[in-house]
Amino acid sequence: MTWLTEPFRHEFMQRALFGCVLIGFTNGCLSAFIVLRRLALMADALSHSLLPGLAIGIMLFGLTPSSLFFGALVAALLVALGAEIISRSSRVKEDTSLGILYTVAFSAGIVLLSFSKVRVELHHYLFGNILGLANGDLWIIFGISAVILPLLVILQRPLLLTLFDSTVAASQGVHVGALNYLLLSMLVLSMISSLQAVGVVLALGLLTAPAATVYLFSDSFAALFWGGGILGMAGSSIGLFISYELNLPSGACIVLALGFAFCAAYLFSPRYGVLTRHIRRRHLHEQSLARWKCTVTSQSCPAPERNKT
Amino acid sequence: MSAHHRLEIKDLTVSYHRAPAIHHVTAEVECGSCVALLGPNGAGKSTLLKAIVGIVPPETGSVTFHSGAMRKSAADIAYLPQRSAIDWDFPITVRGMVETGCYLRLGMWRFFRKEDDARVDAALERMRLQDLAGRQISALSGGQQQRAFLARALAQDAHVFLLDEPFAGLDKSSQESLGRTLRELAGRENLIIASHHDLKSVPEMFDHALFLNGELIAFGETKDVFTEANIAATFDTEIFSGA
Numbered sequence: 446m447t448w449l450t451e452p453f454r455h456e457f458m459q460r461a462l463f464g465c466v467l468i469g470f471t472n473g474c475l476s477a478f479i480v481l482r483r484l485a486l487m488a489d490a491l492s493h494s495l496l497p498g499l500a501i502g503i504m505l506f507g508l509t510p511s512s513l514f515f516g517a518l519v520a521a522l523l524v525a526l527g528a529e530i531i532s533r534s535s536r537v538k539e540d541t542s543l544g545i546l547y548t549v550a551f552s553a554g555i556v557l558l559s560f561s562k563v564r565v566e567l568h569h570y571l572f573g574n575i576l577g578l579a580n581g582d583l584w585i586i587f588g589i590s591a592v593i594l595p596l597l598v599i600l601q602r603p604l605l606l607t608l609f610d611s612t613v614a615a616s617q618g619v620h621v622g623a624l625n626y627l628l629l630s631m632l633v634l635s636m637i638s639s640l641q642a643v644g645v646v647l648a649l650g651l652l653t654a655p656a657a658t659v660y661l662f663s664d665s666f667a668a669l670f671w672g673g674g675i676l677g678m679a680g681s682s683i684g685l686f687i688s689y690e691l692n693l694p695s696g697a698c699i700v701l702a703l704g705f706a707f708c709a710a711y712l713f714s715p716r717y718g719v720l721t722r723h724i725r726r727r728h729l730h731e732q733s734l735a736r737w738k739c740t741v742t743s744q745s746c747p748a749p750e751r752n753k754t
Numbered sequence: 755m756s757a758h759h760r761l762e763i764k765d766l767t768v769s770y771h772r773a774p775a776i777h778h779v780t781a782e783v784e785c786g787s788c789v790a791l792l793g794p795n796g797a798g799k800s801t802l803l804k805a806i807v808g809i810v811p812p813e814t815g816s817v818t819f820h821s822g823a824m825r826k827s828a829a830d831i832a833y834l835p836q837r838s839a840i841d842w843d844f845p846i847t848v849r850g851m852v853e854t855g856c857y858l859r860l861g862m863w864r865f866f867r868k869e870d871d872a873r874v875d876a877a878l879e880r881m882r883l884q885d886l887a888g889r890q891i892s893a894l895s896g897g898q899q900q901r902a903f904l905a906r907a908l909a910q911d912a913h914v915f916l917l918d919e920p921f922a923g924l925d926k927s928s929q930e931s932l933g934r935t936l937r938e939l940a941g942r943e944n945l946i947i948a949s950h951h952d953l954k955s956v957p958e959m960f961d962h963a964l965f966l967n968g969e970l971i972a973f974g975e976t977k978d979v980f981t982e983a984n985i986a987a988t989f990d991t992e993i994f995s996g997a
Contacts, residue, residue, distance in 0.1 A: 481844065602857045609844050609854070616807040616833040617858050664845045664890040 452689040460578045461695065464586055464642050465681035469651065469699075471590040472635050473677020474597055476656035477669040478628055481608045485653050486540070487525075487629070490547040492636050492645035494524035496554025496570065500561060508563045510581035514637055521633040524550050573644030573696045575685065582641045589638040593631050597670070600624065605666055643696035650700035651677055654707050661710040661717045680706055760784045761806070761914060761945060765815035768798075768805045774813065775801040779970045783947075783962060785913060788940040790960035790976070791949040794989050797967045799949035800836075803916045806947070807833040819914060829858050832907030834917045837899055842892035848902050849887040852877055855909030877908035881935070897928030904935065915939065917948040921955075933959040956980055967991060 452458050479485060495517040502516020524546045531542035555567070578586075597604070604624060606614035611621045632652070639648035656673035663669065684699030691698075712720045766779045776798035783789055791799045804810045806817050808828075819830060832855075855877070856870045878884045881901040886894060894902060900920050907915055915936075921929050933955065940946050940961070947964075950956065956963060956976060963980050965971035965988040972984040 481841075599862060602854075602860075602862055606854060606857060609846065609851075610835055610840055612804070612809060612835050612839065613833055615809045616828070616831065618828045660845060664847055665850065666845050669845050 449686075452686060457576050457578075458685075458689065460583060461575045461642075461685055462682060464575055464578045464583060465685050465699065466678050467586050467590045468635075468639050468642050469655075469677035469679070469681030470674045471593050471677075472639060472648070472651040473655035473680075474670055474674035475593060475631060475635050476652050476654070476673045476677065477659075477666070478597070478604060478608065479632065479652050480656040480660060481669075482625075482628065484628070484632060485649070487543065488632055488636070488652055489649050490543045491521050491525060491629075491633055492649055494521050494547040494550040495636065495640065495645060496520070497550050497557055498554075499570065500554045500557035503563050504557065504561050510579070510585050510641075513640070514585055517637045517640065518633060520550060520554075521636065522630070525629050525633065569644070570640070571644045571646045572694065573640065573642050573647060575642040575695045575699075578641060586638045586642070589634045593634060596627070596631065600627070601670070604628070643699055647696040647700045650703055651681070654700070654703035655680065658703070658707045658710045661707075661714040663716075676706060677703070759820045759913070762818045763806070763815070764817075766802075766805060766817060767813040767815055768801050768810055769813045770801075774968070776805070776966065777969050778815070779966070780815075781964060781970065781973045783945060785945045786940055786943045787962050788937055788946040788960045789948070789962040789964055790956050791947055791964050791966060792953070792956065792988060793949075793966040793971075797988070799966060800918050802966060803833065803918055803947065803949065806914075807831050807916055809833070829910060830912055831914045831916065832910055832912035834900070834903040834907065834915065834920065836918045837896065837923065839918075840891075842899075844891065846891060847887065848883055848889050848891060848894065848905075849874065849878065851891055851902055852883075852887075852905045852909050855906040855912075858910060873911070874909050877905040880908060881905040895928065896924045897932055900924070900932055901935065904939070913943070914945045915947070917946070919951070920948050921950060921952060929955065953985065 453462055479488060498516035498518070498520025499513055500516070501520075502512035502514075505516075506512035524543070527546050528539055528543035531537055531546075532539035558567075603614065603619045606617065606619055607621050607624050615621045635652065636645060636648050639645070639651060643651065655677040656669050658676055659669050659672040663672065680703040681699045684702035685695055687693070687702065688695040688698035710718065712718055715721055761783050763779055763781045766776065767774050768776050779802065791802065793799050801810060805812055808817075852874050853866070853870075856866065856873065860866070860870065875884070878887050881904055883898065883901055883905055886898060891899065891902065900917075904915070917936075920932060920936075924932065929952070936946050936948065937959070948960075950960070957980055960976055962974065963976045964973045965979065965984050967988045971988045972979040
């Protein structure tokens, strides 16, 4: 088993594993809400809108974890709220206003970065570098997880009602609008927490793939929530390990590991897998053919097998 | 809940972007009644149901139940949305959905106790869903889905059931079965208000009828108000637009 523990003798790998476990679990749990609330494209847009905030943060306060954190937070919240305000106060729908705002924000970020004295690699922003996590980054990741996870657990019932049917939730006194804003804020926070580790593009994979995979296995919301967290954590750790062993980019390996799990579930999930459904349909046909044959030959027929769900 | 508990709607106006959807509606109905909410598309039936449950704010007037504001009676009122408004692929079983009816009583923290489980079991049994409790909700027929929503309302211990188009998309036998279930609930001193389109089945399914077309056209016992004149006044006139 030394081959398994050997990579984690290095301090940078220990930090990376700690970051993977925290980010993977938090984003995995949150992914249940992103998938059911259909926020994946919103998350994508918000991920790009972090850039001008990062640029201004760097220009004003230098390249520190806290300047990146607050810059990104303000930029993403401004874009998310701006899109909401434009859609409410005009004929333009929210997806359009978000599309305009995030591309403008991304472009502004690139222009602003060209004025910055600190050199920032765009590649780093998009794809992260989990092997270079500093103590400050780990503290931010830990702090964000410590905010998001308890909130998701405490608010699980009202969030579940809101996601299932917002009208029924509102009729039971749930503040649906406030919960939606809170969910968006948590999404922004988790994006920022993933920024240094896997970058904004790959963060989206961590925020959708875990719950989407469990969604193909289970009809339980609790399974989606906790299973998403565990899968996110396991997928991130396995991806990190593979990236070390094969000397490949770590962020990409993490998302590929999660993508592999999703593809396997899509094809082979016992309940909702595409191939499994195909095989099961043939089985039912054969079963009905067998029953028809015994009816014709007047033999005693086997009882029909009921669909188990 | 005794029969003298009543739902009072006084001078209720609800508007969207300053155009009234319903206009100065006044009605009073006691528990134990089964009320058909009748009117053409756009008449404000869904708006009236949402205003009663407090989802849309009134422009004028008020709705009270048991002489108290509706917000204080949230546990007494169950709103059953149109089936088309639900994401039927949501990862939840029939039992899980019925359990959400207990959330209001349990709040965010408390665990399910034995009596809560018993309440869910009883609700499933009354709606004849105990054998289907483990199914994902999309694996139910339309009539069973409506019964699952009713079971959820029973687990909530609601007394007023507001149903938005519950018969839409159901075949005849499912419609009749759901109609019997609603009358049985009304017979146990619950108040049922359901928006409805099939005029032919109104007299056999509902003991009260409320004709709405932006304004209140008529309200009362079905035998008194279900007349050709009221039907014509409701369905053959221009919808009040507030313009």
